[in-house]
Amino acid sequence: MFYLIGLGLGDAKDITVKGLEVIKQCSRVYLEAYTSILTVGKDALEKYYGRELILADRDMVEQEADEILKGADVSDVAFLVVGDPFGATTHSDLVLRAVNAGIKYRVIHNASILNAVGCCGLQLYNFGETVSIVFWTDSWKPESFYDKIKKNRDMGMHTLCLLDIKVKEQSMENLMRGRKVYEPPRFMSVAQAAEQLLEVVQNRRERAEEPAITENTVCVGLARVGADDQAVRAGSLHEMAACDLGAPLHSMIITGRLHPLEVDMLKLFSSPEGLSGLKMTDSSTYVS
Numbered sequence: 001m002f003y004l005i006g007l008g009l010g011d012a013k014d015i016t017v018k019g020l021e022v023i024k025q026c027s028r029v030y031l032e033a034y035t036s037i038l039t040v041g042k043d044a045l046e047k048y049y050g051r052e053l054i055l056a057d058r059d060m061v062e063q064e065a066d067e068i069l070k071g072a073d074v075s076d077v078a079f080l081v082v083g084d085p086f087g088a089t090t091h092s093d094l095v096l097r098a099v100n101a102g103i104k105y106r107v108i109h110n111a112s113i114l115n116a117v118g119c120c121g122l123q124l125y126n127f128g129e130t131v132s133i134v135f136w137t138d139s140w141k142p143e144s145f146y147d148k149i150k151k152n153r154d155m156g157m158h159t160l161c162l163l164d165i166k167v168k169e170q171s172m173e174n175l176m177r178g179r180k181v182y183e184p185p186r187f188m189s190v191a192q193a194a195e196q197l198l199e200v201v202q203n204r205r206e207r208a209e210e211p212a213i214t215e216n217t218v219c220v221g222l223a224r225v226g227a228d229d230q231a232v233r234a235g236s237l238h239e240m241a242a243c244d245l246g247a248p249l250h251s252m253i254i255t256g257r258l259h260p261l262e263v264d265m266l267k268l269f270s271s272p273e274g275l276s277g278l279k280m281t282d283s284s285t286y287v288s
C-alpha cells in the first residue's frame with residue numbers, strides 16, 4: 001500500500017494517531033521537503049516517530065517518483081506531507097502514478113493552511129481563489145496574483161495568499177558553471193509580500209487603473225499557524241508592510257466584504273486604528 005500522510009501544521013506531535021501507526025509499520029518513509037515546513041526539522045520528527053525518514057526534494061518527487069513507489073505493491077511505503085497531502089497541487093501526480101502502476105493507495109488527512117486560516121475569524125466560506133506570491137527578482141516581477149485578488153474582491157471574497165518558499169535554489173552563476181552549490185533557504189514574510197503588493201498598487205495607479213486594493217485595505221498576516229507561538233495580525237496593507245511576525249512560515253489574507261462577526265474577530269488581532277479603513281455598506285457588511 002502507498003500511504004500519503006498529512007503531518008498537520010505545528011510540530012512533530014501534530015501527526016494523527018492513525019498516521020503514526022502507519023509510519024511505524026512501513027518499510028520506507030519519505031518526508032516531502034519542498035512545498036512546506038513544520039517548526040521542527042527532520043531530526044525532531046525521526047525522534048518522535050521512532051524511525052528513519054528519507055528526505056524527498058523536488059527533483060526526487062518529480063524525476064524519481066517510480067523509485068518512491070517501488071515495492072509499494074508488496075509492502076507499505078509512506079510519503080509524509082506537511083499540512084494535508086492535497087493542500088499542495090503537486091501530490092495528485094503521485095496518486096495517479098500509483099494507480100497506473102496497479103498500486104493501492106490511502107490518504108491520511110490532517111489540518112492544512114487552507115482551513116487553519118479560519119483561526120483569524122474570517123469565514124472559510126467567504127474565500128475565493130487562493131493565490132501564490134513569488135519572490136520578485138530585478139528582471140522578473142509577475143503581477144498575476146493581483147488580478148486574481150481583484151477578481152475575488154469584485155465578488156466580495158477574501159483571498160488567501162501563500163508566500164514563496166525557496167529551498168535548494170542555485171544562483172545563476174553556480175548554475176552556469178555547473179556547480180551544485182545551493183543558496184540558503186528563503187521564506188517570504190508577510191512584510192515582503194505586502195511590499196510587493198504595494199508596488200503593484202502603485203504601478204496600476206500610474207497606468208490610471210481603478211485600484212482593486214489600496215494601502216488602507218484590511219489584511220491579515222499569519223505566521224506559524226498551528227504552532228505554540230502562532231502569530232496573527234490584522235491591519236491595513238500599509239501596516240502589513242512594516243510588521244515583523246517572526247520565523248516562517250507566513251501567509252497573508254486580503255479581505256473582501258466582511259460580516260460584522262468577522263470584524264469583531266479581527267479586532268482581537270488588531271490595534272484600535274488597525275481597522276480604520278473599514279466602511280459599512282448599505283447591507284450592513286464592511287468593506288475597505
Ligand SMILES: C[S@@+](CC[C@H](N)C(=O)[O-])C[C@H]1O[C@@H](n2cnc3c(N)ncnc32)[C@H](O)[C@@H]1O
Nearest residue numbers: 082083084087112113162163224225249250251
Ligand atoms: C503549498 S502551501 C501548503 C501546503 C501544505 N500541504 C498544507 O496543506 O498546508 C505552502 C504555503 O502555505 C503557507 N503555510 C503553510 N503552513 C503554514 C503555517 N503553519 N503558517 C502560515 N502559513 C503557512 C505558506 O505561505 C507556505 O508557503
